Amino acid sequence: MRKERRIKEPVVAFMKDPKEGQSLLKALELLPMEQIIRKGDVVVITPNWVKSKPPYTGTVVGPHTLQTLIRYVKSKNPGRICIATGSGGDPTPKVMAEVGYDKVIREEAVEFVDLNYGPYMELELDHQQPSKTKINQLLEEMDVLISFTQLKHHEEATISAGIKNIALGWPPAEIHGFPKKDLGIHEDLHGFIAAMAKKIPIDLTIVSADKTMIGTGPSDGKTVGTPGLMIAGTDPVAVDTLAARLLGFLPQAVQYLYALYRDGVGEGRPEKMQIRGIRLEEAEMVFSKAAYHQEIVLDKNRIKDIHGNR
Numbered sequence: 001m002r003k004e005r006r007i008k009e010p011v012v013a014f015m016k017d018p019k020e021g022q023s024l025l026k027a028l029e030l031l032p033m034e035q036i037i038r039k040g041d042v043v044v045i046t047p048n049w050v051k052s053k054p055p056y057t058g059t060v061v062g063p064h065t066l067q068t069l070i071r072y073v074k075s076k077n078p079g080r081i082c083i084a085t086g087s088g089g090d091p092t093p094k095v096m097a098e099v100g101y102d103k104v105i106r107e108e109a110v111e112f113v114d115l116n117y118g119p120y121m122e123l124e125l126d127h128q129q130p131s132k133t134k135i136n137q138l139l140e141e142m143d144v145l146i147s148f149t150q151l152k153h154h155e156e157a158t159i160s161a162g163i164k165n166i167a168l169g170w171p172p173a174e175i176h177g178f179p180k181k182d183l184g185i186h187e188d189l190h191g192f193i194a195a196m197a198k199k200i201p202i203d204l205t206i207v208s209a210d211k212t213m214i215g216t217g218p219s220d221g222k223t224v225g226t227p228g229l230m231i232a233g234t235d236p237v238a239v240d241t242l243a244a245r246l247l248g249f250l251p252q253a254v255q256y257l258y259a260l261y262r263d264g265v266g267e268g269r270p271e272k273m274q275i276r277g278i279r280l281e282e283a284e285m286v287f288s289k290a291a292y293h294q295e296i297v298l299d300k301n302r303i304k305d306i307h308g309n310r
Helices: 020-029 063-074 092-099 101-108 162-169 185-199 236-246 255-262 280-292
Strands: 011-016 042-047 080-085 111-114 120-124 132-136 144-154 158-160 204-214 222-225 229-233 274-277
Touching (some): 011 020, 011 236, 020 063, 020 204, 063 080, 063 204, 092 101, 144 162, 144 236, 158 236, 162 185, 204 236, 236 255, 236 280
Parallel strands (some): 042 080, 042 144, 144 204
Antiparallel strands (some): 120 132
16 A cells, blocks of 8 residues: 655645636646656546535536546556545535536546445554544555645635545545544544545645635535636645645644644645745735635735744
């Protein structure tokens, strides 16, 4: 089973293009993609399909952008591409059919695995409840894991971005129930997310702010449209740390992010990241004007350190 992500250096790209798919491609061009995806790899893409709601609500990722990502991955000549996720709000086939992901999967002739079901392996967690979980055996087969999600406020996790997408998309609803609360995941959700992140390395984290959910997430908040605003990177802690700043949060405001940084899983200090593309200040400005109708910029003139000092 994979124990580390392909690239350890925290390289993060911000991009803004009027079209979400083009913005994604431009962001990926700024990353060391030749080192992330190699010829013959088994590549798994986990998109956020939490509930059967239209993408314009900010609840799930857009089918067209997912198709763009699949085609990009194909250009790297992998041996196998698998779309794999397990919805927590509705049965995964319902989300696929009603949002239109099934059409994308057919057109691109890629594999699909519903992670809500087996065959299973057992995953031990450094966590009290649950201390272990059944998980699809695809975990042992993949070479590269891509998390593709949209940015949200979350009523329990503070933010929902790349790390939470994997931590809640992989545990099977067949065992944990809908919405995956039966065995205690939500008793210490931040601890569970951190424990999962330590066991399931993410090689490429993609967080779209094209449609961001603010207020009450993960499925009933207000949608903010900032067309084509995209974040992608090699280090999921770094990506989610910068994504959180759009929502006004430094790392310590998101308990699992700060814990993962403190435990050395990823980088939480912007000054230690390689930030490419548009400036972080510009991304914060664009987002805040769309969300709050005024510029609310954490990193105005200079990027703050991990505790907000200048």
